Amino acid sequence: MSTPQIEAFLEMMAVERDASPHTLSAYGRDLxxxxxxxDGGLMRGDEAGLEAWYAGLxxxxxxxxxxxxxxxxxxxxxxxALGEGWRSDDxxxxxxxxKQGRSLPKTL
Structure with missing residues (x-):
């Protein structure tokens, strides 16, 4: 499910930041x-809803x-979204x- 706001963001990433097709695809899936x-989606979601989604990952x-x-x-x-004036908060x-785990050394 992609909203017009997500599409605009991905277009900006492609044009202004020259993001690779793989990055755009991954960000599209993530968003x-x-x-x-x-709850309420990206445009109407609040901090609590966002934190609950993130904890669920x-x-x-x-x-x-x-x-x-x-x-x-x-x-x-x-x-x-803030820069475009779509939201007044972040x-x-x-x-x-x-937390990123430390990888083991390649050789001992």
């Missing part, structure tokens, strides 16, 4: 997931890297980054 998972078993990408996509979307400002 569609957020749109469906946040770990319960779904998504890796910390995937959680971080979804957080990044949503935060960039809200910055864009409910993503308090989202904490997921």
């Amino acid at each position: 569609a997931d957020a749109e469906a998972g946040i 770990a319960r779904q078993g998504l890796s910390p890297a995937t959680q971080a990408r979804r957080r990044s996509a949503v935060r960039q979307f809200y910055r864009f 409910p993503s400002r308090r989202l904490d980054a997921p």
Whole structure:
């Protein structure tokens, strides 16, 4: 499910930031997931709804890297929405980054 606001954001990412097709595809999926998972969607969602959606990502078993990408996509979307005047607040400002585990060394 993609809204006109998500489409505008992805278009901006493609044109102004020269985002790769893979990035645009991943961000599109991430934002569609957020749109469906946040009460009221991205445009009407509040901090509590956004935090509940984000906390649910770990319960779904998504890796910390995937959680971080979804957080990044949503935060960039809200910055864009503020700049466009679609929202007067940024409910993503308090989202904490997921804890990234340290990888083991390649050789011992």
